[in-house]
Amino acid sequence: MKRRGRGIACMLYPVGATSYPNPGSAFVKVNPDGTAVVFAGATDVGQGSTTVLAQIAAEALGVEFAAITMVTADTEHTPYDFGSVASRVTYVVGNAVRQAAHQAKQVFLAAAAEVLKLDVSGLDSAAGWVYAKGFPERRLPVAEAAARAYALSGRPPLGASTFNAATTFLDPETGHGKPYPCYVFATQIAEVEVDTETGEVVVVSIAAAHDCGRAVNPLLVEGQIEGGIAQGLGYGLLEEMVLEEGKVKNDQLVDYVIPTMCDMPEMRLAIVEEPEPTGPYGAKGIGEPSLLPTAPAILNAIYDAVGVRIRELPATPGKILAALQDMRVPSERGPS
Amino acid sequence: MEFAVVGKRIPRHDAVSHVTGRTLYGVDIVRPRMLHARILRSPHAHARIVAVDVSRASRLPGVCAITAADVPCNRYGFTHVDQPVLADDRVRHRGDAVAAVAAPTPERADEALQAIKVEYEPLPAIFDPIAALGPDAPRVHGDTNVAARVNIRYGDIERGWQESHEIIEETFRTQMVEHCHLEPHAALAELDSRGVLTVHASVQRPFLIAADLSKILGLPMNRIRVIAAAVGGGFGGKNEITMEPIVCLLALKAGRPVKAVYSREEEFQATTVRHPYIITCRTGLKREGALVARQVSILSDTGAYVSWGAWTLSKASIHAAGPYNIPHVKTEGVLVYTNNCVGGAMRGFGVPQVAFAYESHTDTLAEAVGLDPVEFRLKNMMKDGCVLPTGQVLDKVTLQQTVVRAVGLARPEEDRTP
Amino acid sequence: MPDLAFVLNERPVEIEVAPHALLVDVLRDHLGHTGTKVGCGTGECGACTVLLDGRPVNSCLVLAVRVGGRRVVTIEGLAADGGLHPLQQAFMDHGAVQCGYCTPGMILSAKALLDTCPAPSEAEIREGMAGNLCRCTGYAKIVQAIGAVAHALACSSRTASPGA
Ligand code: FES
Numbered sequence: 021m022k023r024r025g026r027g028i029a030c031m032l033y034p035v036g037a038t039s040y041p042n043p044g045s046a047f048v049k050v051n052p053d054g055t056a057v058v059f060a061g062a063t064d065v066g067q068g069s070t071t072v073l074a075q076i077a078a079e080a081l082g083v084e085f086a087a088i089t090m091v092t093a094d095t096e097h098t099p100y101d102f103g104s105v106a107s108r109v110t111y112v113v114g115n116a117v118r119q120a121a122h123q124a125k126q127v128f129l130a131a132a133a134e135v136l137k138l139d140v141s142g143l144d145s146a147a148g149w150v151y152a153k154g155f156p157e158r159r160l161p162v163a164e165a166a167a168r169a170y171a172l173s174g175r176p177p178l179g180a181s182t183f184n185a186a187t188t189f190l191d192p193e194t195g196h197g198k199p200y201p202c203y204v205f206a207t208q209i210a211e212v213e214v215d216t217e218t219g220e221v222v223v224v225s226i227a228a229a230h231d232c233g234r235a236v237n238p239l240l241v242e243g244q245i246e247g248g249i250a251q252g253l254g255y256g257l258l259e260e261m262v263l264e265e266g267k268v269k270n271d272q273l274v275d276y277v278i279p280t281m282c283d284m285p286e287m288r289l290a291i292v293e294e295p296e297p298t299g300p301y302g303a304k305g306i307g308e309p310s311l312l313p314t315a316p317a318i319l320n321a322i323y324d325a326v327g328v329r330i331r332e333l334p335a336t337p338g339k340i341l342a343a344l345q346d347m348r349v350p351s352e353r354g355p356s
Numbered sequence: 357m358e359f360a361v362v363g364k365r366i367p368r369h370d371a372v373s374h375v376t377g378r379t380l381y382g383v384d385i386v387r388p389r390m391l392h393a394r395i396l397r398s399p400h401a402h403a404r405i406v407a408v409d410v411s412r413a414s415r416l417p418g419v420c421a422i423t424a425a426d427v428p429c430n431r432y433g434f435t436h437v438d439q440p441v442l443a444d445d446r447v448r449h450r451g452d453a454v455a456a457v458a459a460p461t462p463e464r465a466d467e468a469l470q471a472i473k474v475e476y477e478p479l480p481a482i483f484d485p486i487a488a489l490g491p492d493a494p495r496v497h498g499d500t501n502v503a504a505r506v507n508i509r510y511g512d513i514e515r516g517w518q519e520s521h522e523i524i525e526e527t528f529r530t531q532m533v534e535h536c537h538l539e540p541h542a543a544l545a546e547l548d549s550r551g552v553l554t555v556h557a558s559v560q561r562p563f564l565i566a567a568d569l570s571k572i573l574g575l576p577m578n579r580i581r582v583i584a585a586a587v588g589g590g591f592g593g594k595n596e597i598t599m600e601p602i603v604c605l606l607a608l609k610a611g612r613p614v615k616a617v618y619s620r621e622e623e624f625q626a627t628t629v630r631h632p633y634i635i636t637c638r639t640g641l642k643r644e645g646a647l648v649a650r651q652v653s654i655l656s657d658t659g660a661y662v663s664w665g666a667w668t669l670s671k672a673s674i675h676a677a678g679p680y681n682i683p684h685v686k687t688e689g690v691l692v693y694t695n696n697c698v699g700g701a702m703r704g705f706g707v708p709q710v711a712f713a714y715e716s717h718t719d720t721l722a723e724a725v726g727l728d729p730v731e732f733r734l735k736n737m738m739k740d741g742c743v744l745p746t747g748q749v750l751d752k753v754t755l756q757q758t759v760v761r762a763v764g765l766a767r768p769e770e771d772r773t774p
Numbered sequence: 775m776p777d778l779a780f781v782l783n784e785r786p787v788e789i790e791v792a793p794h795a796l797l798v799d800v801l802r803d804h805l806g807h808t809g810t811k812v813g814c815g816t817g818e819c820g821a822c823t824v825l826l827d828g829r830p831v832n833s834c835l836v837l838a839v840r841v842g843g844r845r846v847v848t849i850e851g852l853a854a855d856g857g858l859h860p861l862q863q864a865f866m867d868h869g870a871v872q873c874g875y876c877t878p879g880m881i882l883s884a885k886a887l888l889d890t891c892p893a894p895s896e897a898e899i900r901e902g903m904a905g906n907l908c909r910c911t912g913y914a915k916i917v918q919a920i921g922a923v924a925h926a927l928a929c930s931s932r933t934a935s936p937g938a
């Protein structure tokens with residue numbers, strides 16, 4: 021018989037490495053034609069950090085996304101970064117990029133101020149134009165402002181910045197301290213179908229609502245959530261390294277099974293945007309947290325479906341069948 | 357506030373190069389005259405190394421071989437400096453590297469590996485993390501297998517038990533898993549025209565790799581350059597040095613570029629994995645369902661070396677009580693050495709393990725007091741101004757919003773409200 | 775060493791290969807076509823997928839000598855005249871690419887799928903693509919991208935055929 025059930029799981033997760041300073045830094049240079057190069061130590065491991073940092077730089081400089089070139093992850097050519105870990109790159113390196121871009125922008129705004137005959141504090145830039153705040157018709161292309169900064173002011177628009185969140189170490193006795201700058205939150209609800217004959221579980225759907233602060237790029241945020249759910253599903257149902265005397269018995273993808281396209285449920289996502297005042301444009305992070313609620317939501321759904329509580333991951337058909345049998349035994353004896 | 361670029365669904369900047377196959381990952385980088393490296397690994401989970409003889413391998417044409425004796429500083433690690441680049445006194449798990457070779461072709465490198473002779477004296481090994489705590493358990497390092505402890509206390513747990521109407525305890529176990537990034541670890545080392553040792557590697561933390569290489573090789577940091585190539589997935593698996601010091605030493609010795617790529621077997625056996633945890637949650641609550649006290653104990657198997665084990669345990673311990681408002685909390689984490697695979701960083705850094713435990717446990721508690729799982733959570737969850745067991749005060753807590761949104765999405769399509 | 779002659783991305787190639795050489799190694803190491811990836815080397819992940827006479831094969835399992843006289847298409851051969859193939863464009867637009875390591879194999883498998891089954895259901899897409907692993911995306915956007923191309927093909931063939 022096939023039985024359906026639903027399970028919920030919530031979580032909170034911090035942004036940044038625990039306690040230790042984990043700075044990120046960036047250099048920004050604006051070219052005389054209004055394009056810009058951003059140098060940042062952060063590595064894009066597929067999560068899309070380089071794209072997000074380029075978006076932050078474009079926003080901060082007031083230029084088009086296409087005007088940004090990124091140079092990343094080279095210990096000689098880019099400034100220090102702690103690394104692509106701890107869901108920290110958007111928040112930490114994003115802040116550094118934003119600040120460095122802001123510095124470079126002040127230089128070309130100053131050059132524009134001379135042309136527009138306005139105080140620099142009255143100027144801003146967007147979409148490739150320097151304009152007077154509150155009177156956008158008074159404007160000048162960023163390219164022209166940047167060119168003037170080089171050729172007439174003799175001051176190429178450059179910026180350099182570092183960001184490090186204020187954290188403390190934990191007291192060794194009590195464990196008290198402030199190890200992280202901020203937190204994200206999430207809830208996932210899994211719907212499963214359990215075959216009581218075979219113990220097989222099909223995950224029918226996952227509803228996932230994640231707070232990541234401001235979503236700098238919703239397309240990439242969704243990708244992180246969906247990918248996290250896949251890893252969470254693998255963790256909950258499929259994956260396990262089997263060791264015998266320290267030797268991994270299933271050391272190939274043939275016998276260590278990760279989710280395929282057929283294992284993945286329908287995913288319904290909601291991004292809950294609560295801007296974080298200390299984050300770049302309110303952004304926090306999403307990389308790791310997306311997989312946290314998936315396995316417990318699925319296991320809670322299995323319990324809801326068939327009344328079996330699996331306390332050892334992964335919830336394989338074998339474990340579920342065995343638990344179902346244990347459950348049947350007393351009832352077969354009849355009420356005592 | 358409206359933004360021009362932030363908040364937009366922009367395709368990745370490198371999407372064109374990815375979809376056309378032009379992206380060069382660590383595994384794709386090659387150089388003329390490049391040698392191929394292979395690493396000899398321990399066949400024992402625990403053994404004393406009596407002798408390593410690479411002389412026959414070194415005599416093969418074009419082959420260059422190294423052992424621990426070639427490593428200037430043969431220990432590294434972040435919180436615990438306990439891991440060798442190439443094992444010297446002992447091997448402590450089957451992934452330990454004992455020697456390495458570089459050769460003009462992969463086939464010749466394999467042949468050279470076969471020609472290395474290592475004499476071992478097998479030692480008793482320990483694989484069970486609970487047994488590893490016993491007084492007579494074989495020791496992996498020093499005179500205790502306890503590598504680290506984390507304690508967090510908030511409120512007064514004894515008072516919490518007294519104030520509880522019901523106390524429920526459950527134990528959970530999580531398994532060892534691998535990152536399985538599709539691109540294996542890969543690294544190429546070469547001297548550039550200035551004499552700077554340049555390493556192209558598939559890594560998440562180039563600056564950490566460079567710092568560790570500087571210490572291991574005894575070279576100043578301005579003579580080392582690490583470039584993270586395009587990385588074909590990491591998930592925490594590419595957070596520390598693996599073969600980088602080995603290809604560097606071989607490249608320096610051979611005077612030619614040297615490259616290594618891990619096999620899938622090496623990915624499983626020799627790189628870090630997610631720590632298996634044994635987690636006991638004991639919770640006291642009021643009759644009407646309010647959480648009063650929680651004690652969580654965690655036993656983490658870090659395998660042969662600590663790597664990120666102490667740090668993951670601390671993140672796990674901080675979050676082990678979950679996103680709930682509990683006046684009295686006590687968490688005790690213990691990190692134990694065994695002769696298993698080395699636990700390291702993996703997406704979530706210890707928290708997926710405890711999240712599985714606390715969220716399964718939450719459903720058990722809800723049922724015990726006769727509340728619906730959603731209702732029970734809403735009743736007990738953290739809100740603005742709530743305090744974590746570390747004493748950190750939370751703000752902008754959107755948990756409740758995420759519950760409401762997820763519940764809405766989980767409804768059948770016809771009655772989903774926008 | 776035997777000479778091997780085959781057609782790679784519409785161009786004839788001739789190369790000497792060892793009898794036991796695998797197609798993936800010949801493509802990557804000898805012909806510099808590194809768009810074909812290796813994830814497992816055991817036929818499990820699909821990262822090494824290429825089209826052999828139009829059909830998808832795991833090039834890590836194919837002996838190079840077996841492709842003599844046949845047509846091989848790799849990811850480098852998909853973008854015609856500098857423009858992107860609709861699948862390449864759709865993978866970009868739908869965010870179906872993260873680290874990108876599975877992407878060449880995914881796109882080639884998807885092409886083969888749409889060539890044989892131009893209007894697949896979502897279930898047919900998932901079934902047809904189950905041999906290609908991705909550790910990053912959770913597959914949702916890959917399925918959407920393939921579905922979108924299938925849909926666009928269906929629409930364009932409907933407008934193209936006057937009787938429809
Ligand atoms: S490399 Fe060929 S299927 Fe994985």
Ligand code: FES
Binds near residue numbers: 588871872877910
């Ligand atoms: S995008 Fe990374 S494996 Fe698919």
